[in-house]
Amino acid sequence: VGMLVDNTIVMLENIYRHQLDGESGLDTGTRAAAEVQSAIIASTSTNLAAILPFLFISGMIGLLFRELIVTVSSAIVASMLIALTLVPALAARVPLSEPGKLRLWLDKGMDKLRHLMGNMTNKLLHSRLLRLLLITSMLAALVPATQTFFSVKQDFLPKMDEGRISIYIRADTGVTLDVTDGYVKQLESIAARLPFVQSIFTTSGGYVFGRSQYESQNNASLIVQLSPLSERKLSSYAWIKKFNKIVEGRRLAGVSIRAHVSGIRGIPLGRGSDEISLRVQGSDPDTLDAIAGNIVTALHNIDDIRNITSSSEEQRQEIKIEIDRERAATLGLSAEQIGEAIRLAVTGLVISDYFEGGHSFDIRIKLPEADVNRIDLLKSVLIEHTGENRQPVYLADVARIHLIRAAPDILRENQQRFVEVSASLKQGISSGEIEQQVQNSLRTIVLPEGYGIYDAGISKTLQEGRDLSAILLGLALFLVFTAMAIQYESLTNPLVILLGIPFTMIGVTIGLKLTGLNLSMPVWLGLIMLAGIVVNNAIVLLEYIELQRKQGLALNAAITEAVRLRLRPILMTTLTTIVGLTPLANAWGDGGEMLKPLAVTIISGLSFSLLVSLVMIPVLYQLFHIRR
CATH class of the missing domain: 3.30.70.1440 (Multidrug efflux transporter AcrB pore domain)
Structure with missing residues (x-):
């Protein structure tokens, strides 16, 4: 919202300045629009150039930010079209009203500020010592700021408190489902008595992961949903601390209990919720x-x-049947016949069916469910054979049957x-x-x-995010430079503007340190967006410097006049963007933690960019043009 009015502010301020100079009529809008049209198009192009590469990114990062980028890009293009067409057409028809006391007071204050900035710029441009001191100071601040930025704690995504807590229960191997369910009921009772519990979803005899469910009589899970963050005074981590303290006091033997805050729903970062x-x-x-x-x-x-x-910690008992192939061959039995006999005993054989109520039901003969796991009964399974010797052959005659311990799941990736x-x-x-x-x-x-x-896990995702962010930031800077070079048909002015971008890192580092935020993907997205936003003020300034020089002003005079006259729109566009991002920076509402780092990054970087745009850019412009 703050960025959408930037183009309109630049246009309206220029029209207003022409009206203050005594101009009137419809031609005022046309003349004023012509002066800033190029700057508005250039600033919009750089904004788009910085963020559009995100649309071509797949994977988790693309999933997280694609809608945001599409929304912002579409809105910026629309604001440019409105600023170039509707705003000058309407503004030229609105007569300049008589100023009130508040406006007179504000105009007086702005005139003093303009005069101050003009004098400061003039002194800076005429003093080699001051220019050297400025550049040295900025470089001296940039180096430690960059080092501090990369030393900030890093996360892939900000920690969010959705109030969703996963509790996993694993009893000793071999316990019955009834015993496991007894543990579950105790933990349900503990969780239900704690404050701010909205719902509890229990799975006993296994667990659910995504769309899959796993059966295991010694496993269970509880998913506890707390009230929204705005309705509770207890964080999810503090709730878990209370829960663990009560569980430890119960001294439950033969069971392992793990409780942790679940990640953001719909964003899997591994097979489970662990980092x-x-x-x-x-x-x-x-x-x-x-x-x-x-x-x-x-x-x-x-x-x-x-x-x-470890996935190998939980093991269960399995019955392993090893066929004695030589003995089986002597008796005229194949492995297929033996396997068929085992299948018949364990899973049964459909021998007929019957109909009732319009439905068909299979009639299956098999061993009783309780006898399937009994080795002595499996040994006596009769194997049908077609050999000459019709003596009965039992499974124990052709196979060794014994219990083994094995993992409940065989995990593979890339066939390994x-x-x-x-x-x-x-x-x-x-x-x-x-x-x-x-x-x-x-x-x-x-x-x-x-x-x-x-x-x-998260470390792999974190490294991929860092690598991709560095590529995107480099690509954003290149595209911003290219967009400006095409617009200006020159490399000098785009280079001047581009050299000012790194100094915004000083402001970003200060912002992250003051707020205590970690370096995460929203911070990188904010940096990339910042690369397109901070150049707007420099573009507006340089456009007017070029205009003044075309009208015959000397280099230093043109720079000083541009700083003085472009101070108001630069302040206004910066302040509107900062104010527009303030609700995000305060993380108001549930889920606000996700975009708070982005807002803080843009606000802090943009605030410092005022100093860069109004002080550093004029000095850099003079250095590049003084001999031309």
Whole structure:
């Protein structure tokens, strides 16, 4: 909203200035529009050039910000068309009204400010020492600001409190569903008595992940939804702390309980909700389990990590049947016949059907459900054979049957088996600051040949986001420069404007430090948008300098006059953008945390860009044009 009025402000201010000079009639709008038309088109082009590359980005970043970019781009184009057509047509027909006391007071204050800026610019342009001091000071501030910017804690996305808490329960292997359900009921009771609970969704005997559901009688999960953030005084992390304290007091034996804040709904960053996800890939299951155990041990040495689990930890009993092929061949039996007999015993055989109420029902014969897992009964399964010797053959005669422990799921990626170790972070810990600690702990683990550890969690996403953001920022600067070069048919003025952009990093760093925000994708998006926005003031200023020089003014006089006369529109466009972003910067309402870093980045960078536009740009322009 703040950016949409920028073009109109530039146009109206120029028309208003012509009217103050005594001009009237419809030609006033035409003359005033002609003076700023080029600047409005150039500033709109640079805004679009900076953010449109986002439309060609796929993956998580494209999913998050595509609608925002389309909305902003469309609105900016519409505002340009209105400013170039409707605004001058209407403004020229509105007569200049008699100024009131407030306007006279504001105009008087603006005149003093213009006079002050004009004198300061004039002194700066005529003093080599002041110019050298200015450039040296700005460079001296830019270097530590950039270093501080990259030392800020890093996250892929800001931490958001949607009030959704996941509680995972895992009882000892072999417990019945009734025992697991008993644990669940106790935890449900604890959660329900805590404040601000809106709903509890329970899955007993397994868990639900996305559209998939997994059955396991010793597993369960609770999804607790708290009230909206505006209606509660307790954060999700504080709620979990209270919950864990009560659970620890119960001293529940034979059960593992993990509670953590769920991520943003619809934005999966791994197989689960944990920030850390390390995968060990290889061929042998036992070796994978051993390496995963070493990783779990290494992660336990990092203080800021909790809820460490491995997909190989949970194992269940399976009945393994190994066929003695030589014995089976002697008796005239094939593996297919033996397998058919086992299938018949376990899953049964449909022998007929019957109809009732217009529906067909299968009639199936099989072992009773309770007997399927009994090894002694499986050994006595009779195998039908067609050999000459019609003596009965039992499964125990041709196979060895025994119990083994095995993982409930076989996980594969790119046709390679893997075991996953996951963990979550303590409150207030960013993904970026824990990333290096995890990597250091993994260096102590010796891997056999053919095995590898790779990151599949938030660290991987964070690195991809950083790399892509750097590419997009570089592309934005290049496209902004190209758009200005085409508009000006010159490289000098675009280069002057482009050189002023890096100094806005000083303001951005100050803003992030003052608000305590982490470096995340919305910050990078704000930087990219800022690259297109901060050049607007410089474009408006340089356009008027060029106009004054064409009318015969000397270089320094043209620069001073441009700073003096373009002060009002530069202040107005900057302030409207800042005010328009203030609600976002305050994160009012649920979900406001997502775009707060973007708003803070633009506000702080744009505020500092006033100094760059009104002080640095005139000096840089003089340096590039003094010998021309």
